[in-house]
Amino acid sequence: MYTNHIVENEKMTDTIARIKKTDTLVPNSISQASALLGKLGKTQDSINKIEAALKEKIAKLKEEALKKLEPLIIDRDKKVNALFTFAHPRKEELTKEVKSIVLATGIFGWRLTPPSVQSDMDDEAIIQLLKNTGNSKFVRIIEEVNRHLLLEEKPLIAGINYSQSDEFFVVPKQTRKKPKILTHAIDR
Structure with missing residues (x-):
């Protein structure tokens, strides 16, 4: 009962x-x-089955959408390239007073991208180069709390507390092995 x-x-x-x-x-x-x-376990099996079917349907829908999108993307890119091919040799003439050309059907033009740092080297090599050439001020040192060390040593520091919760978990046997652990924090 x-x-x-x-x-x-x-x-x-x-x-x-x-x-x-x-x-x-x-x-x-x-x-x-x-x-x-x-x-x-049986309820979770039903949930897993529905989720798997949903995932499969989403994958099929994405595949169908990509097939429909591919020719449209190619067509769009050709049109953008055609506009650029028209505008590029006329850039000076088109941008005497403005950077954007406003037409009844839309806008095209040029704009500056945000500045960026370019290098063929990876970050480690750049860091070494900056340090070796006396430019270490361009190397950022990130400070962050080492929570792992705090938990390991648990020093008594005003304003820092350590906590651990007792969570209830359930792992039912399921027909299809997709381990799903249901966890709920136990309220005190």
């Missing part, structure tokens, strides 16, 4: 925590818990 309980479940939506009360049947013995866990 199951016992009827009102259980509060927290649901997070955006940044607001909402608490939803549900009428839940709670097992009274380990055998009832085992039966419930079996039912949970």
